[in-house]
Amino acid sequence: MTPIQFHTQRIKTKASELGFDFCGVSKAEFLEDEAPRLESWLNRNMHGQMSYMANHFDKRLDPRLLVEGAKSVVTVLLNYYPEKTLPEGEGEYKLSKYAYGMDYHFVIKDKLKDLMAFIHEEIGEVNGRVFVDSAPVMDKAWAKRSGAGWVGKHTNVISREMGSFFFIGELILDLELEPDGPIKDYCGTCTRCLDACPTNAISEPYVVDGSKCISYFTIELKEAIPDEVKGQFQNWIFGCDICQDVCPWNRFSRPHRTPELNPHPSLTTFTKSDWEEISEEIFREVFRRSAVKRTKLEGLKRNILFIKE
Known part of the structure; x- marks a missing residue:
């Protein structure tokens, strides 16, 4: 096993120990396929009043502009599918399942900080940043590239093992790791x-x-x-x-x-x-x-x- 493979495996093992349901790696590079799609989406005003979506266009597409010398994007998934769906009565008001418990930004960020601390302790001087929906990072694109799943027709990432009810977070690191690569799209003809x-x-x-x-x-x-x-x-x-x-x-x-x-x-x-x-x-x-x-x-x-x- 090479040092790159060894480091990759240790990070994935630690991510699992911290409670993440998936950990995958992709190479930190310009998102060439996503650039024209994002530009078209913004030009068609599909972001409505979410003006922040139009900010930092270049950073959104290139993680090396967020972390100097970035080489790898580590993607983690955290399942949030509940034991019981609220509410159970007919005609009651409904909340999206992701909002049932504590704000996921806190939950995932804490776990990712622990993963970052582990990397510093076990691997050494690694420059990197934690991201949970808090910066211009195209998390679905990185999840797809890391083999977490494919982007479905509803534009959510779908995993063959766990469906689509999960949060996505990233570490962008200047550490070279072994990339996983994407999987195929399994939406088929379903609409x-x-x-x-x-x-x-x-x-x-x-x-x-x-x-x-x-x-x-x-x-x-x-x-x-x-x-x-x-x-x-x-x-x-x-x-x-x-x-x-x-x-x-x-x-x-x-x-x-x-x-x-x-x-x-x-x-x-x-x-x-x-x-x-x-x-x-x-x-x-x-x-x-x-x-x-x-x-x-x-x-x-x-x-x-x-x-x-």
Whole structure:
């Protein structure tokens, strides 16, 4: 075994010990295939009011502009599929599964910092950075290149082993590691995600118009939700899982093993009236370290009112 292979194996073993469900490696280089796709997507204004998506175009496509001398991108996946889907009652308000527990930024960042510390202790002077959705990194592209899965027609990464309910994080390192390489696309002729999207956000296979997505309307959009999508939200008040829920590959989803991602006990008993009457105090308590804080109580109430009216 060469030193490069040895270092790669040790990092993957440690990632598994830290609770990650996958760890793969790709070479840090310019994302040539993604560049024209990203440019076209931005030119068609599919990012809506997510202006940050248009920032740092060059850095988004080249990790060597984020970490000097970068040689490898280490991609990790963390399953977040819950033991029980909330809520269980018919007609109740719905949260995207990723928002049930603690904000994933905290959970993954802590684990990746531990992985980085391990690299420094066991391998030596390695320059690198931790990334969890917090910088211009095209995580799906790197996940695909590392063999984590393929990018499905709904543009989420799909793993043959665990479906698509997982978070993605990266380490960009100036350490040479053995790259894994991508796997093939197994979507075939299936169009369930396109057919199921109530707002037609999946405008064509492998293209999502972000400005039409329920997740965009309920999280990213800061102003009033347009009337033309009224009646199309199917009771989603924060995020949306429709395109993933209908994907046949998610029959392989299994409950996660990360206690921090379990919902706050109060959340498991929330009813429609609890949501409609939620106070600032309860919001702060239940969603203290949750991704739901991003929309603030005001945004959550706007979403509930939009569905209720």
